[in-house]
Amino acid sequence: MNQKKFWIAFIVIFVVYEITNIIVHVLILGSTYMSEDVAPLFRPQAVLESTQWVRLFTELVWSFFFTFIFVKGYENKGIMEGIKYGVYMELFYSFVFAYQTYWMFTMPYSLAFQWFAFGLIQCIILGILAAVIYKPKPAAN
Numbered sequence: 060m061n062q063k064k065f066w067i068a069f070i071v072i073f074v075v076y077e078i079t080n081i082i083v084h085v086l087i088l089g090s091t092y093m094s095e096d097v098a099p100l101f102r103p104q105a106v107l108e109s110t111q112w113v114r115l116f117t118e119l120v121w122s123f124f125f126t127f128i129f130v131k132g133y134e135n136k137g138i139m140e141g142i143k144y145g146v147y148m149e150l151f152y153s154f155v156f157a158y159q160t161y162w163m164f165t166m167p168y169s170l171a172f173q174w175f176a177f178g179l180i181q182c183i184i185l186g187i188l189a190a191v192i193y194k195p196k197p198a199a200n
Contacts, residue, residue: 145186153178
């Protein structure tokens with residue numbers, strides 16, 4: 060394993076994951092979360108703010124293992140490897156989370172589907188980044 064590229068990929072993936080989470084959950088879905096169908100599912104804002112460290116810590120761990128698993132199975136097949144990996148991780152993680160949450164809580168189906176769809180986009184982007192960053196340098200002539 061190329062340690063330097065692993066750590067660079069991990070940091071980039073964490074930062075991009077955070078940015079895409081803001082885009083998805085604040086800018087795109089923020090008004091949905093405030094709707095009367097969904098708002099009662101969330102903890103009070105003060106509690107969310109005081110426990111923000113839990114979200115950041117779990118997303119750091121998720122980013123680490125997203126990168127780690129990619130690197131362990133790395134086959135040097137380019138961007139398509141990253142896309143396929145992103146789809147696999149989405150089905151393993153976000154798909155299960157979105158639909159089990161829909162099953163467990165009284166929330167609109169549209170929210171579960173949006174979590175799935177946006178999670179798919181995120182994971183594909185992150186998979187592509189992992190493939191591009193971890194790609195070995197071409198051999199010198």
